[in-house]
Amino acid sequence: xxxxxxxxxxxxxxxxxxxxxxxxxxxxxxxxxxxxxxxxxxxxxxxxxxxxxxxxxxxxxxxxxxxxxxxxxxxxxxxxxxxxxxxxxxxxxxxxxxxxxxxxxxxxxxxxxxxxxxxxxxxxxxxxxxxxxxxxxxxxxxxxxxxxxxxxxxxxxxxxxxxxxxxxxxxxxxxxxxxxxxxxxxxxxxxxxxxxxxxxxxxxxxxxxxxxxxxxxxxxxxxxxxxxxxxxxxxxxxxxxxxxxxxxxxxxxxxxxxxxxxxxxxxxxxxxxxxxxxxxxxxxxxxxxxxxxxxxxxxxxxxxxxxxxxxxxxxxxxxxxxxxxxxxxxxxxxxxxxxxxxxxxx
Numbered sequence: 001x002x003x004x005x006x007x008x009x010x011x012x013x014x015x016x017x018x019x020x021x022x023x024x025x026x027x028x029x030x031x032x033x034x035x036x037x038x039x040x041x042x043x044x045x046x047x048x049x050x051x052x053x054x055x056x057x058x059x060x061x062x063x064x065x066x067x068x069x070x071x072x073x074x075x076x077x078x079x080x081x082x083x084x085x086x087x088x089x090x091x092x093x094x095x096x097x098x099x100x101x102x103x104x105x106x107x108x109x110x111x112x113x114x115x116x117x118x119x120x121x122x123x124x125x126x127x128x129x130x131x132x133x134x135x136x137x138x139x140x141x142x143x144x145x146x147x148x149x150x151x152x153x154x155x156x157x158x159x160x161x162x163x164x165x166x167x168x169x170x171x172x173x174x175x176x177x178x179x180x181x182x183x184x185x186x187x188x189x190x191x192x193x194x195x196x197x198x199x200x201x202x203x204x205x206x207x208x209x210x211x212x213x214x215x216x217x218x219x220x221x222x223x224x225x226x227x228x229x230x231x232x233x234x235x236x237x238x239x240x241x242x243x244x245x246x247x248x249x250x251x252x253x254x255x256x257x258x259x260x261x262x263x264x265x266x267x268x269x270x271x272x273x274x275x276x277x278x279x280x281x282x283x284x285x286x287x288x289x290x291x292x293x294x295x296x297x298x299x300x301x302x303x304x305x306x307x308x309x310x311x312x313x314x315x316x317x318x319x320x321x322x323x324x325x326x327x328x329x330x331x332x333x334x335x336x337x338x339x340x341x342x343x344x345x346x
């Protein structure tokens with residue numbers, strides 16, 4: 001009798017195991033698959049002092065309050081962190097954009113209820129959004145303050161700085177993708193004529209570039225300071241570095257020259273004086289240096305500082321103590337010039 005009872009219990013245990021083990025394996029497989037597709041991937045990032053963004057394997061994100069240890073939002077496609085001093089972040093659903101308060105997680109402008117296909121952060125009380133291909137501006141109450149009458153252009157990475165107001169002005173585009181500037185009334189103060197307008201510098205100036213890749217400068221009132229006739233301009237220190245016709249120099253904000261000769265980098269030049277008998281030259285250091293400006297090289301005298309040639313060449317080599325071999329852009333032909341910069345042989 002005891003043996004029969006034990007045998008019956010053993011059979012019962014075996015049947016239970018045959019059910020539990022496959023079910024457990026199946027549950028593990030399903031859970032593992034779910035985690036691979038929808039679980040946390042732990043590539044979290046900081047959003048504000050109390051808020052982190054938790055990311056998931058399916059590419060979605062949620063806001064997590066680190067103080068209360070609670071999620072404040074459902075999963076959205078992604079978020080854009082508010083600019084400094086603002087509390088409304090952009091959140092994304094497929095082909096729809098809205099705004100959410102990062103402090104509470106509450107939706108302020110619902111993506112589902114609006115037809116905003118793109119959205120930018122709030123700046124100076126307004127935010128740019130698109131309906132179809134048109135750009136307009138709304139306030140935090142979702143009221144249209146500048147009509148949808150501007151053309152969105154994907155020729156530029158406008159998420160970096162464009163379609164946001166700075167000191168009362170905003171970079172804007174036309175149907176051809178050219179860039180200009182509008183004021184808070186939506187009026188053009190700079191007609192769309194540039195291929196690029198850089199972000200507003202702390203000094204209040206903007207670098208602009210035309211279709212021919214020429215650089216210029218606008219001031220804080222969007223007035224032209226330097227026309228687009230320079231090969232490069234940068235804002236440095238207390239003024240500008242200007243480059244034109246193979247030369248670079250520095251000026252202050254009033255236009256006074258502070259450094260008449262500027263270059264990006266320079267190299268010593270050597271000239272051959274003999275051969276070592278094995279096909280290699282023995283060289284000696286010259287008094288001249290090769291200098292570079294915006295991808296081109298020129299020559300200057302390192303003793304006197306005199307510029308021998310502008311930086312217009314692709315390559316410079318010394319062939320004697322007083323002669324240089326130079327090559328112009330897009331050319332495989334070399335010319336010979338002397339220490340006065342005169343061409344003596346082509």
